[in-house]
Amino acid sequence: MSTFDHDHHDDSSNTDPRVSRRRVLECMTWAGTGVLWTVSGGVPRSLGLVGSAMAAEPAGMTFLQISDSHVGFDKPANPNALGTLEEAIAKIKTMPIKPAFMIHTGDISHLSKASEFDDAERIISQAKLDVHYVPGEHDFLDEEIKFYKDRYGKGTKGAGYHSFDASGVHFIGLVNVVDLKAGGLGNLGAEQLAWLEQDLKGRSKSTPIVVFAHIPLWTVYPEWGWGTEDGARALDYLKGFGSVTVLNGHIHQVMQKVEGNVTFHTARSTAFPQPAPGTAPSPGPMKVADDKLRGLLGVASINFKRNDQPLAIIDTPLQG
């Protein structure tokens, strides 16, 4: 636990009695166990109990997050990443409540090949949902860096950042996978940060905000590059908003943290799992027994209830 960046006590003005409990929860999150998912009240719940969670009738608006499809990946950790994406989409189609739309937090493709993007599109479109994308570093590997932008860049700025509103919630898609600096982490850059500041200016502080980006905006594990160099500056602009939810991918596992008004959450991959921070020599694809793989892949659904600050995030594995 001591190896994590765990020093988050900047919000001294917050007199919310829940804060101390949140700090406890934060510690539980960092323990990296499933304990967090048994906690409820004041914290978005991320339940492992898929059956019961999905049976519960959510009120308000629900949207879905999928991430890290890595279409084209065919190594031992999952020889058929397209197949598991297909399973994830099939699962989405059977959800009892039809989500309003879907976000994809990057690494759609594995090697940015046109055929990989085409395959991804063919499968994901079967969900018959609007999809809002942000790129992962695997989506910018083609020579001219144009396949992603041609397909998903319409109406976005820079390398693909954009914002939109849905059901009174303001969504902001950020790009933190370009112009990375040697020795550093994910990077938003000055231009995007200036746009973000402008995007939030004048917005009512009671507007729920959802920020989504590929690499975690908070420092999960810098030794593996799991964090964003200037993520704290983005979070500065979000101070004062009553409800902020940050959804990321990249690390191919569920991780959650609550810090003041901000809930951070990372989604599973639909392609292959990666090890928990520091538990392996590298963050590379983790080979598990065939019958365990689908328990480590999956999607997340997020539910907003009006006038009810906490939102529920339900992570659904493909199996288990």
Next chain:
Amino acid sequence: MISATFRKHGVRIAIAAALSLYLGGAHAAETKVTIDNFTFTPAQLNLKVGDTVTWTNHDDIPHTVVSAGKFRSKAMDTDGTFSFTFTAAGDYQYFCSLHPHMTGMIKVE
């Protein structure tokens, strides 16, 4: 006549010397850097001008090698390689543009 012959010899020697320098002669070395577990090995190399380095990616995830303004590989998938011949002395810091925590250094003299 004599002077012309000498000149001819002199030119031949000069051409041979230039060729040998151009090709790196006996000094040119081929050095390998491997990428395993998101790490460049060896992390630092000391080379001579004219030496060539070949990087090979052994991970199941693509990597790149980039030295700002000096060289930039395409994404190397598993078992992919990239070679670069160092024609100028200097310190070449490089990194993987996908995983910037991966860094290496090549000193050329």
